[in-house]
Amino acid sequence: MATQPYKWRRDTDGLGVWEHRGKVAVAGFGHSPVNRRWDETSMDQTLGAYSMLACELAMEDAGVTPDQIDGVICCDSHIAGNSGGTASNWAPRPYFDPPYDSEWGLTLVNGDWLVKNMELPNVKYAPSNVPTIGEMFGLAAQSIADGLCTTCLVIYPTGNMEGRYRRGGENAEDTAGGARQWTVPWGNHGGNDFINIFPHNQYCLKYGGTHDDVAPFVINQHRNGLLTPWGYNASSGMVQLTMDDYVNSRYILNPLRIFDCDRPVNASAAYLVTTAERARDMKQPPVYVLNHSQHNFNHRTTQPDLDEIEEWTDRAAKRMYEGAGLGPTDVDIFNPYDGYSIMAQFFLEAFQWHGVKRGDAFAFYADDIRVEGPHPFCSSGGNLGNGRTRTAMYTDSIEQLRGTAGPRQVTVRAETALAAFTTPSSGGWMMFGKHPN
Amino acid sequence: MPKIIPVPDELSKPFWDAVNERRLSLQRCTACSKLQYPPKQICQACGSGDNLEWKDVEGKGHVSTYIVIEDGRLNRRMPDQPYNLALITLDEDTSVNFYSNLPGIPPYEVPVGAPVKVIFEEVGPNQLIHEWQVVD
Numbered sequence: 001m002a003t004q005p006y007k008w009r010r011d012t013d014g015l016g017v018w019e020h021r022g023k024v025a026v027a028g029f030g031h032s033p034v035n036r037r038w039d040e041t042s043m044d045q046t047l048g049a050y051s052m053l054a055c056e057l058a059m060e061d062a063g064v065t066p067d068q069i070d071g072v073i074c075c076d077s078h079i080a081g082n083s084g085g086t087a088s089n090w091a092p093r094p095y096f097d098p099p100y101d102s103e104w105g106l107t108l109v110n111g112d113w114l115v116k117n118m119e120l121p122n123v124k125y126a127p128s129n130v131p132t133i134g135e136m137f138g139l140a141a142q143s144i145a146d147g148l149c150t151t152c153l154v155i156y157p158t159g160n161m162e163g164r165y166r167r168g169g170e171n172a173e174d175t176a177g178g179a180r181q182w183t184v185p186w187g188n189h190g191g192n193d194f195i196n197i198f199p200h201n202q203y204c205l206k207y208g209g210t211h212d213d214v215a216p217f218v219i220n221q222h223r224n225g226l227l228t229p230w231g232y233n234a235s236s237g238m239v240q241l242t243m244d245d246y247v248n249s250r251y252i253l254n255p256l257r258i259f260d261c262d263r264p265v266n267a268s269a270a271y272l273v274t275t276a277e278r279a280r281d282m283k284q285p286p287v288y289v290l291n292h293s294q295h296n297f298n299h300r301t302t303q304p305d306l307d308e309i310e311e312w313t314d315r316a317a318k319r320m321y322e323g324a325g326l327g328p329t330d331v332d333i334f335n336p337y338d339g340y341s342i343m344a345q346f347f348l349e350a351f352q353w354h355g356v357k358r359g360d361a362f363a364f365y366a367d368d369i370r371v372e373g374p375h376p377f378c379s380s381g382g383n384l385g386n387g388r389t390r391t392a393m394y395t396d397s398i399e400q401l402r403g404t405a406g407p408r409q410v411t412v413r414a415e416t417a418l419a420a421f422t423t424p425s426s427g428g429w430m431m432f433g434k435h436p437n
Numbered sequence: 438m439p440k441i442i443p444v445p446d447e448l449s450k451p452f453w454d455a456v457n458e459r460r461l462s463l464q465r466c467t468a469c470s471k472l473q474y475p476p477k478q479i480c481q482a483c484g485s486g487d488n489l490e491w492k493d494v495e496g497k498g499h500v501s502t503y504i505v506i507e508d509g510r511l512n513r514r515m516p517d518q519p520y521n522l523a524l525i526t527l528d529e530d531t532s533v534n535f536y537s538n539l540p541g542i543p544p545y546e547v548p549v550g551a552p553v554k555v556i557f558e559e560v561g562p563n564q565l566i567h568e569w570q571v572v573d
Contacts (some may be wrong), residue, residue, distance in 0.1 A: 003545075086563050163512075166510050166513065167510055171510045171511050171512060172512045173441070173513075174441060174442060174446050174513055175441060175442045175443070175561075176441050176442070176443055176444060177443075177444035177446060178446070181443035181444060181445070181446075181449060181475075182443075182475040183536065184441045184443075185440045185441045185442070185443055185560060185566050186440070186522055186536035186537060186538055187509055187511060187514050187517075187520065187522050187536075187538065188522060188536060189505050189509060189510045189511050197504050198501075198502055198504065198524050201502040201503075201504070202501070202502055205502070209498065250507070250508070251505070251507045251508070252507060252508045253504045253505070253506055253507070253509070253522075254504055254505040254506075254507050255504070255543070256504070261450075297480070300473060300481055300482070300532055301473075301474055301475075301481075301532060301533050301534050302533075302534050302535055302536060303524055303534050303536065305501070305524075305534070329514075360438075396555070431483060
């Protein structure tokens, strides 16, 4: 099998329009059920079983057979992608009969495991060390554009099990080394919540407003989630979040509330990515890739501040728009990452979607952002509305461009879509188009 | 409950050695004159790799903003919850910031914008960490 072999990232300024714009397409997707946790006994609900199911559904959606698959790109996942350090490790445990006689397939999944267990006979490309979905989708697009494979399954599993989330491993230790020596002694265990909450406070001070001004956005994410049949909220009988629920919810990192945080889940999703030419002969209308871009900005000091966050997100927006040959007024569907609610305003303003400038996000949230309204922001419901799958942004973008989003289908034009799993400092963006040009 | 104990490495040892002598010493780039914290192999401002020296700083700053940790993930700090986590900017170079629990300031009562000075707190045998105290 190949290893992650080449410089595929588009992660510097000034690269110009992506030379493969419109030549790669998404032809199918599939989602496993989304459970809160794996119960450690149901073998049809392991992360491996769910990933295989998602792949089968993606192939069925596209109308391709296993023998046509020549690429498998799977984030090397255990829990919530490949992040979380030792606090995300769940092994060792009692094991089972093959193929579940090790951690592989239970809470660990990668390309090699899937190729073997799905009996995909013609796979020639299954890179290792695959990044999380924000970058993984870009890796897939570039790999196909460069001819490393032609018909590729792209899989993102996210696992969760019994117990409080990430309470073990290094978070249970009395000492902290490496990067953690600069944060953990004071209580910062690391993560997007800490990265963004301080700039969010500075945002409120600079532009006016309070933390609870994000409530309309969070509530609307839950509304969109209930319109997403495969998501956790809709499939688990959750009821619509209200303003009272939100303002009375407990704090995690005050002012960050529990409902500002996505809910860890056990699920997997897969996408069938191929050449635009092949996609035209498949079952679904192609959704074209118009650009992919990544970023990994250096932290200047301990904690990014608002100025730094705004500079980073501005640069990421510029890279993406330049590579896609599009501008803010060209983007119809906008699905930025929302794993913590307080990130979304930075992305919204940087990309100036629907004309939103710096400091305008809270007023925008208070306007009509419903899917049937004029500003259907985050029509996916994201992770706040569907659980921490980190895939809703991509699936909704595909469905909106196909015109198959059902009750979430926007009433405005839906010919281009931006989707991301990214922090302000690192991650990736994808631009999709209904048309290749 | 004691705070979590930092484990110095080759790069950070000079910093922690200084802290254990009750000094705040940061990297300074002689090429661009910027201070740098946490220590890195190269200057984050100008990319220079061979021009980093250690420089004692006065240890005065201001409270930029803060949060209160009510449900964190660190086992050792859970008995302390809720506790303040403030962001301190260094007066000598406001692009440098630090975390602080602001000893002596009750949770939720952090005076944003207040001046602070560095102090040192023992977290383990022969290991201090830098903390910050509001100056009246």
